[in-house]
Amino acid sequence: MTSLPTSESDIAHLAPLVTRTVALSPEDGTALLGLLPATSPRDALSWVRRGEGLVGWGRAASVTTHGAARFEELESWWRDVSSSAVVRDEVDLPGTGPVAFGAISYAADSPSGATLVVPSVVVGRRGDQWWVTTTSPDALPGSADPVAHDDVASPGEVAFADGSLSPTEWAGAVAEAVSRIQAGALDKVVLARDLDVQTSAPIDVRWLLGRLAENYESTWVFAVDGLVGATPEMLVRREKGLVTSRVLAGTIQRTGDDEHDLALAGSLARSSKDLEEHEYAVRSVADALAPHCSSMNVPEAPFVLHLSNVMHLATDVAGVLTDETSSLALAASLHPSAAVCGTPTPVADALISELEHMDRGRYAGPVGWMDARGDGEWGIALRSGSIHHDDAQRMTLYAGCGIVAGSVPEAEVAESDAKLIPMRDALTARP
Template sequence: MTSLPTSDPDPAALAPLVSRTVALTPEAGATLLSLLPDAGPRDTTSWVRRGDGLVGWGRALSVTARGEDRFAALESWWRSVSASAVVRDEVDLPGTGPVAFGSISYAARSPIGATLVVPSVVVGRRGDQWWVTTTSTDSLPAQADPEVAGDVTAPGGVAFADGSLSPAEWAGAVGEAVSRIQAGELDKVVLARDLDVRTESPVDVRWLLSRLAERYESTWVFAVDGLVGATPEMLVRREKGLVTSRVLAGTIRRTGDDEHDLALAASLARSSKDLEEHEYAVRSVADALAPHCSSMNVPEAPFVLHLSNVMHLATDVAGVLTDDTSSLALAASLHPSAAVCGTPTPVADELIAELEHMDRGRYAGPVGWMDASGDGEWGIALRCGAIHHDDAQRMSLYAGCGIVAGSVPEAEVAESDAKLIPMRDALTAPPQS
């Protein structure tokens, strides 16, 4: 059952949303992330890759839904808000006009639920085009004039501690999962672990975003309602009738030696264990998109995606949309994919609940944005951490690994450690010179 908190009003009871988008000429040298003011963890939003994307601050409206129908509840709310909105859009690109940023809990049973946030101010960039959107429930919202925000605050001393399971206990869970797979109960399961973080000073989201963007430029650097990270995986993009999805499954850690890493990439591309894991994930995405798309393009073999800390097997799936399904509804049809759950999905999901001993929260759930037309981009919340809503000096970091019959527990612990590096480094990075 889905519930909506009383603090989030019914859109029918609100004054219509008023939104104005105009072209923007930023200061020389400005970046999207440099324009973010100190709005606090819950009211800072970001979706940025290689300098392009969207950032926002403030909160004109928001809604939270929980339970099995959380996607549908958010979709209904946003359609209602968008239908009654008064929009002046002088730019007319995907991401202009009113925009909602969202992050969705992995599990329906999670009390954290799913949240959409409509920022008061959104700044967007696509190549040489910049724009700013101001949104409110007032009849005449003040037009923002964003400026470079200045210095951000370092988190100070950072202490890491085991989360729900120690590495040894988590390796035991991996071993149990391998036994279940070898017994024929399922083909694959994705197991995650968490890490507790305490910081000397409240976490400034902008500190994390800027450091993640510096080191992982090929990822989407995101922030929604206190969830912060850099995901390499595009769950689904809908733009003017074209639907695309990037599937990542199968991982190997980089050494920093280019020649050695090329050899590792070649071994990854030949690994029967990793190719099997990847095939499950690609099949689950293609099957979910097929009812909504025609002219599906599913490459026969993956390519190796090189990130600064790891390499992944990757496949880009594409199709032409044949109905009016929104990007959020497409994300709902894809979640949870084999890349974050397993195969068969119901069996893998039950095993996750049994072996992980934690609430994933919004880790491994969809995260991204949607505009009033339904276009948008939704990634999978990976390489991320959640700032606690009641204590900005505490975070939970997450990482997961795909477990198949040939998985070795010690190797999976090492892989999870590699996937925790982006957030660990972002928290402990020295100040920029």
């Protein structure tokens, strides 16, 4: 196929991809993430939660698009690639057959753009069912016998430095945002900050994934094209006609004392500031999904989601799909939600550009996977960082906070520090 003007594709597709999925019977004790071989940061792929999901490596095909039409161009490319593929699928589950992993920039004008990667090898697990998918642009399907690897290397000494803004400068940006909100310019804005990382050895994606999975088992541990993290927020899942989305907004840091944390969870559930922030986020998701769904279920009140380092107000929104919209197109309709942008969206987005003084890259954008049926899972790239494509010893970490009229700048700095902990700890963990 001929690439669109704003896209970059690594193959011309003179011949269709050949894909084969077969059942796999790994040895007892095999861990999905442990099957990832040593590879470049860009070619290690993961979407794993509680030991289930998908990992992949190699590139049978990939594409990168830019600009306001980046979602649509990815969708068009994947439709062409998957529909022309020669497929033998002996398992027939969501995530089998041709699969593409994706990471999409938060902003349309970001140089990071949006990327889909079709791995040469994918290993999947759902409950007791395991499978391996091999994909090749050649006329003959590839083969793979995944084995566990124990050659994971630490990043060595790690140094952190302020990113675009120091904590004090970022607190000033929060104060300005609160002033605009109190003046009636908008209801909510999500402001993010970055942190620069320098390591003494190249960063092995598997090192980060293993420690994130160990410490944050209730999150989706992901890696796509050098973007690595552990997100607690499912932007959208599409599976056999059912659409679900988990909305998180409203956060409080845990203390490690169970009794105290229970009291904090109660205060979070009663906090007018956090409930207001959460309501905006839930409303934006429900409104975006409504045109595509029937029988929408939007709970009246959130629950408190307990993670290792923080607690969030959470709401699970669900609906029955009434059209053929793919999981990627649903993610496009949801992005950016109030959970990562604000309300009203155009005003909040403009304020983000004015106050953050950085390019978010693919932070806070959709990240996940999609199969040839259109089923898939797309999270929001939170609690994450991006390994530099031109230097595997450099990385940028990101964290953001929802700002409303009652926000206190110093408290928001502390919350952002708490949200940086997962990636900081993963980098500095000792062997």
